[in-house]
Amino acid sequence: MLNEEILVGKTFSTASSVSSTVEHFHFWVHKDANVKFLEPGSVIGIKDDTDVCFAVVESVSENMDYASALEAFASHNFGDAEYESKTDRFICQAARAKILRWLSGTVRPVSGEKKVFLATAHGVKYAFGMPDKGIPLGFSTTPTGNVSEQSALILLPDQYLFGKEAQGINIGGQTGYAKTNMALNAALLALKNLDDVCVIGINVKGEDLLWLDYVNEELTSEDERLWRALNMTDLKWLNFQLFAPAGISLRKDGKEKDFTLSWKDIKYDLNLLFSESKDDENARILVSHLGSMPDIENFDDAIRLLEEWQEAADNEKRVPGSHHAATIRKTIKHLRNLASKKFINKNFKKSVFPDLLSVIQPKTFVTFDLNDVLMTSTAQRMIFQKILSHVKSYLETKVLEEKTGVKRVVFFVDELSKYAHRSMGSESFLSGVKAGVKNIAERGRFAGLSLLGVEQYPSQIDDNILQNMATRVFTRLKAKELSAEIYRYYPNDFVRAITRLNKGVALLDHDTFPEPVFVRFPRSLCATSRPNKKVNPKNFVVGVS
Structure with a gap:
């Protein structure tokens, strides 16, 4: 599950600032390592006796042995970018990796200095716990999108x-x-x-x-x-x-x-003509009342009945459900507007x-x-x-x-x-x-x-x-x-x-x-x-x- 022909580095920790934990470890990058294997998202692994730890590269950084920007400036003839410094500088690339899982199932940090290898496609599949059967969505990669021998078919x-x-x-x-x-x-x-x-x-x-x-x-x-x-x-x-x-x-x-929509199709969904706010509560109650009435078979029936109720309310006569005149007028306006749409079959009595x-x-x-x-x-x-x-x-x-x-x-x-x-x-x-x-x-x-x-x-x-x-x-x-x-x-x-x-x-x-x-x-x-x-x-x- 590891490609031992591709060595990318060796793990380390320091006395103060860099620790190896059950979640992360760090490694310095092998001098001949191919940078394409060190992108965020690359899956790596280390061997620890009979066990294997799989991890994903989260970040890579580089440091030189300059103490400050001023020292780097001075070493190049005080700011001559064409000047080649006479001093060979140490350059170290280091990476932080997030542990995905151990082959043994244990939860522990990486101990000591261990070689870091690139994982194979089989190792990637194991590291993420991908099933043998599932729905394929693509192939594992890094942000560049290259599909390589390490790329595993992602099954969910x-x-x-x-x-x-x-x-x-x-x-x-x-x-x-x-x-x-x-x-x-x-x-x-x-x-x-x-x-x-x-x-x-x-x-x-x-x-x-x-x-x-x-x-x-x-x-x-x-x-x-x-x-x-x-x-x-x-x-x-x-x-x-x-x-x-x-x-x-x-x-x-x-x-x-x-297709079109008839009264029967949407009579129970007419509340969607209004918002869920308190201002529209009475209108929602009114259209629910209309939807429950078996005598109303189409939009024309509903609008005709509302017009009769509006006349009664305007003349201070009793209206079924005690709906207010303003609520009735608002509902008539919305129903007329809806019934005027091409997709509404306002006269049809059955579902369409x-x-x-x-x-x-x-x-x-x-x-x-x-x-x-x-x-x-x-x-x-x-x-x-x-x-x-x-x-x-x-x-x-x-x-x-x-x-x-x-x-x-x-x-x-x-x-x-x-x-x-x-x-x-x-x-x-x-x-x-x-x-x-x-x-x-x-x-x-x-x-x-x-x-x-x-x-x-x-x-x-x-x-x-x-x-x-x-x-x-x-x-x-x-x-x-x-x-x-x-x-x-x-x-x-x-x-x-x-x-x-x-x-x-x-x-x-x-x-x-x-x-x-x-x-x-x-x-x-x-x-x-x-x-x-x-x-x-x-x-x-x-x-x-």
Whole structure:
């Protein structure tokens, strides 16, 4: 599990300032060591009789034997940068390493002076406690993203990814640094490797989740090599479905399936027309009253009845439920506005929403296109809430498993901060949706419901949601974001490296790993924008087409 041909240094401790502990040790760097093996994130090991200690390099520093900057200045003819000092200087590079685990399972410091070697891929896998079977997400690497002989295939146990032990993935990163690509890879690899999973994608911006039935035309030969190593070389197994309310979609080639919403579909979700603040409490009570009335069969019935109540209230006559005239007027205004939308079928008496029991199937990715450009926030939250409540009910009652074989549903939510911002309080119109997202993060795993969230600024996500995610991934982030509280527990050089990560490289923090690991991942196999060439995915094989 150690590559004894690659010696990188020898451990040491000092009488005063540098100690070896059960968590860390230090080593000076071998004079001929290749610097590429000494990046933060490199996995190393030492032999101690019959035992082996595995560790990860956290930081590397260099010192010379100058006592001060003034001495260095003076030794070069008092500031002549062209002058070569006549005195040979000692130069020492030293590294600090975090112990991951001992082969024997003991907890103890590294003792004395021991040779430090580079770990093999098998050693990396053992050091992080990666399972033999699981969901692949990429390959272990360092911040440069190079995939070498030391790189191990990163497998995550599915019960800690989208299962009952712990669940959920949150992926944060700057725009343009492949955070959505990483999320799509996780979703596709889970679907490919698990027979009881379906993914529901909520597309709120752009075209990222609209073209998953087409192959990514930007794949490079390196991407193809990585996908072959991930054991996924085509998309012919994927069942992709796209739904858009009343044809409101950025994709218009016949793939999108139109739907509308009737009174019956959303009568129990009308409270989402209002915020959770006390000012809207009476209006929420009123729409709940309307939703419970069997005589109201469509929007026209509801508005007509409210108009009768308003007239009665204005004439100081009794109104069922004793609703105030101002509350009735507010509710009429909101209902009329909602009924005027294209995606509302205001006269229809039956449900016209897609039958999720026929839509949700194993190895299926279902996208609901709720694009910001084309839809209001009110529409987005009502449709999102309806999908969430139905799926949760079907999972809890086991109806979904009995009819389709699906035991686990993953909600892929792009721009998660829109629905789960930490500052979002009861006064927000999205507070009801935030409660639903929070419920998935905190208790969804018991029903088989998981969250795959993507956003630009992870620190803006509600703490209870973020801390309940078993896997956290960071692509490149800005320094200001990295100054937030949630990053203070990561090694400083790891955090600094995040500001420089290239596309296809991320820092992965998983609950079953003793430390975060840098991961290299390919571009998504499926298209994330409108293809220029319509490649048939059923005829596509990586490296062959």
